Amino acid sequence: MSANDDRDPLFRYDDPVFADERLLEITHLPGPDRIVGRDDQMQRVADALNPAIFGSEPNHLFIFGKTGTGKSLISRSVTKRVISEAGRDGVTVKYAFIDCGEQNTEASIIKTIAQIVNEPSASGISIPDRGLGTGDYYKRLWQAVDRCTDVTIVILDEIDMLEDDEVLRKLSRAGENRRISTSSIGIIGISNKIDFPDHLSERVKSSLSRDELVFSPYDANQLVEILEKRRDAFHDGVLADDVIPLTAALAAQEHGDARKAIDILRNAGRIAKKQNASRVVADHVRDAKEKTEADRFNELIEGSPQQAKAILYALTLLTENSTQKEFPTKIIYNQYKEIAGQLEFDVLSERRVQEILQEQNFLNVIQSEREGRGRGRGAHAKHRLLENPSIVKKVLLRDSRLAVLDEATRSS
Numbered sequence: 525m526s527a528n529d530d531r532d533p534l535f536r537y538d539d540p541v542f543a544d545e546r547l548l549e550i551t552h553l554p555g556p557d558r559i560v561g562r563d564d565q566m567q568r569v570a571d572a573l574n575p576a577i578f579g580s581e582p583n584h585l586f587i588f589g590k591t592g593t594g595k596s597l598i599s600r601s602v603t604k605r606v607i608s609e610a611g612r613d614g615v616t617v618k619y620a621f622i623d624c625g626e627q628n629t630e631a632s633i634i635k636t637i638a639q640i641v642n643e644p645s646a647s648g649i650s651i652p653d654r655g656l657g658t659g660d661y662y663k664r665l666w667q668a669v670d671r672c673t674d675v676t677i678v679i680l681d682e683i684d685m686l687e688d689d690e691v692l693r694k695l696s697r698a699g700e701n702r703r704i705s706t707s708s709i710g711i712i713g714i715s716n717k718i719d720f721p722d723h724l725s726e727r728v729k730s731s732l733s734r735d736e737l738v739f740s741p742y743d744a745n746q747l748v749e750i751l752e753k754r755r756d757a758f759h760d761g762v763l764a765d766d767v768i769p770l771t772a773a774l775a776a777q778e779h780g781d782a783r784k785a786i787d788i789l790r791n792a793g794r795i796a797k798k799q800n801a802s803r804v805v806a807d808h809v810r811d812a813k814e815k816t817e818a819d820r821f822n823e824l825i826e827g828s829p830q831q832a833k834a835i836l837y838a839l840t841l842l843t844e845n846s847t848q849k850e851f852p853t854k855i856i857y858n859q860y861k862e863i864a865g866q867l868e869f870d871v872l873s874e875r876r877v878q879e880i881l882q883e884q885n886f887l888n889v890i891q892s893e894r895e896g897r898g899r900g901r902g903a904h905a906k907h908r909l910l911e912n913p914s915i916v917k918k919v920l921l922r923d924s925r926l927a928v929l930d931e932a933t934r935s936s
């Protein structure tokens with residue numbers, strides 16, 4: 525009798541494809557021996573954080589680079605090593621990783637950091653989820669930081685999404701302004717937008733001294749190496765020989781993006797498993813690429829209002845039916861008006877459509893560029909999709925009203 529004979533037959537207890545799928549989860553933090561090609565960047569982050577090991581204030585640091593270039597990984601990995609080294613000398617370092625795409629207000633950021641560092645038994649204070657004003661959350665944060673840590677490292681991912689950069693000024697000057705007395709705070713800001721510091725307010729720009737670091741995309745060979753070091757996510761012999769090189773090549777097409785490479789590999793395994801295949805082969809990888817791109821795009825536009833989807837759909841139709849890739853606001857607006865009419869939506873003004881296009885540009889769904897030196901960015905901007913139109917369409921048509929309209933247009 526096998527070990528599984530008495531188990532509920534409704535479920536599966538073996539996984540013929542994955543030995544440990546968690547190694548491919550985006551939140552998984554690989555050990556230093558699985559990190560490829562980032563020695564210099566790791567050293568630079570270590571240099572900035574080094575004072576923390578002795579309980580002193582680290583240097584603040586901004587890290588820039590395209591998506592999937594290891595910015596969060598290196599920040600988290602080095603921070604953890606700092607924490608462990610500091611601990612050997614009895615120095616308490618804690619860190620808070622905040623995704624500013626999800627939490628972008630001053631109060632929510634302060635509250636989250638306070639909740640992470642606070643130990644009520646040591647500090648004698650609590651950090652309630654709601655009910656305090658921003659000023660009170662700050663007060664409790666300073667108390668929690670002073671009473672529970674020697675150094676707090678605050679990692680702000682997608683820092684360009686911050687609603688108000690005042691929080692950077694207050695955190696970075698907490699020691700100087702005597703908000704905290706026995707501890708210190710270091711900030712690591714992470715962004716895909718290299719020009720992000722230009723958009724900081726003058727107050728913050730002048731007060732926040734920092735180091736800056738740029739992460740370049742990986743080449744296909746580095747992506748192969750990154751994937752090879754996660755091969756043990758699969759059972760021996762499950763991956764066909766060409767799977768890792770093909771995955772790396774596909775992920776390197778736009779820019780060498782390790783997140784995409786890992787996502788494709790994981791999705792390829794899942795697709796193989798779903799098909800009850802005992803091996804992952806090149807076709808699974810190709811299907812996985814499409815799924816990965818659609819999932820990502822879906823994540824970007826999830827939560828966008830239907831009007832924004834109608835505008836994106838207008839841009840998609842224009843792109844599909846033309847050799848051009850970029851379209852002026854006016855042309856997109858005319859196409860949108862037609863679509864909105866067919867969908868029986870209220871037709872928005874051209875100015876509002878322009879604003880929505882700018883928002884989508886900000887969210888990296890499309891790219892908008894101002895042409896020439898025309899007045900106001902609105903009327904003179906041109907916009908293009910950043911993703912393949914067939915993928916964009918596939919995702920947009922998950923909205924049933926757009927799907928019906930698309931079907932009707934094609935059959936007419």
Ligand SMILES: Nc1ncnc2c1ncn2[C@@H]1O[C@H](COP(=O)(O)OP(=O)(O)OP(=O)(O)O)[C@@H](O)[C@H]1O
Pocket residue numbers: 549550551552553554558559560561562589590591592593594595596597598715716750782783786
């Ligand atoms: N040098 C590397 N070695 C091993 N794995 C890596 C490396 N760089 C990135 N990865 C893996 O790729 C994925 C994406 O990395 P990470 O989240 O750090 O990228 P990022 O630059 O912060 O991207 P984003 O801007 O999209 O947040 C993670 O699963 C990470 O473990």
